[in-house]
Amino acid sequence: MVLAGEDRNDRLCLRVLLEDLCPEMRGRLVEIGDSVRLHQATDANLQARAETLARKVRARAARESADVACVFVHEDLDRIDGEDVPAVRERVQKALGSALGNAHYALAVSEVEAWLLLFPEALTALVSAWSLPSRYRGRDTGRIPDPKRILTEEVSGTGRRYRESDAPGVLEHAARLDLLPRPVGRNRSFDRLRADVAECCAHHL
Numbered sequence: 001m002v003l004a005g006e007d008r009n010d011r012l013c014l015r016v017l018l019e020d021l022c023p024e025m026r027g028r029l030v031e032i033g034d035s036v037r038l039h040q041a042t043d044a045n046l047q048a049r050a051e052t053l054a055r056k057v058r059a060r061a062a063r064e065s066a067d068v069a070c071v072f073v074h075e076d077l078d079r080i081d082g083e084d085v086p087a088v089r090e091r092v093q094k095a096l097g098s099a100l101g102n103a104h105y106a107l108a109v110s111e112v113e114a115w116l117l118l119f120p121e122a123l124t125a126l127v128s129a130w131s132l133p134s135r136y137r138g139r140d141t142g143r144i145p146d147p148k149r150i151l152t153e154e155v156s157g158t159g160r161r162y163r164e165s166d167a168p169g170v171l172e173h174a175a176r177l178d179l180l181p182r183p184v185g186r187n188r189s190f191d192r193l194r195a196d197v198a199e200c201c202a203h204h205l
């Protein structure tokens with residue numbers, strides 16, 4: 001199993017989610033740090049970028065004398081959810097499928113921090129002074145602009161500030177508290193990831 005993405009913290013977040021939602025992946029995930037830049041690629045560039053990633057995946061598998069069962073590729077959309085987002089995701093998913101075979105495009109909308117807003121209890125479990133204001137609870141967090149700002153300015157307030165390296169810890173608490181199946185609110189990209197992990201766990205491992 002390969003986990004590819006640009007940002008180390010985001011890869012760690014994906015790892016926590018994958019290992020909790022599919023325990024069979026524990027001990028089998030290998031990470032590749034790569035600036036994938038897929039959803040903004042032109043049609044001409046997209047397939048080439050997917051093929052480049054596929055070459056890196058195969059080289060890594062050869063070095064470790066391992067077979068690749070499946071690849072998760074993470075990227076942030078960096079804008080809020082909208083009508084066109086399923087098509088944006090599907091276009092990249094197709095390119096990855098044709099380059100890699102079994103592959104899942106984990107497109108976080110708008111970014112991984114939007115997923116953290118689904119787990120107010122986990123935010124407080126990580127730092128007891130942190131609290132998600134009620135106006136952000138039960139919402140579609142894919143449509144809330146700038147979730148990172150909400151975490152740094154409104155959740156952590158005047159005390160210990162949220163940093164990007166806190167994101168995996170928040171999700172670890174969400175996993176430990178068995179909150180991942182029960183998000184407060186919704187986010188299409190998070191639901192999609194859960195469906196992809198379930199499919200992968202059942203058919204690709």
Ligand SMILES: [Zn+2]
Binds near residue numbers: 069103200201
């Ligand atoms: Zn899979």
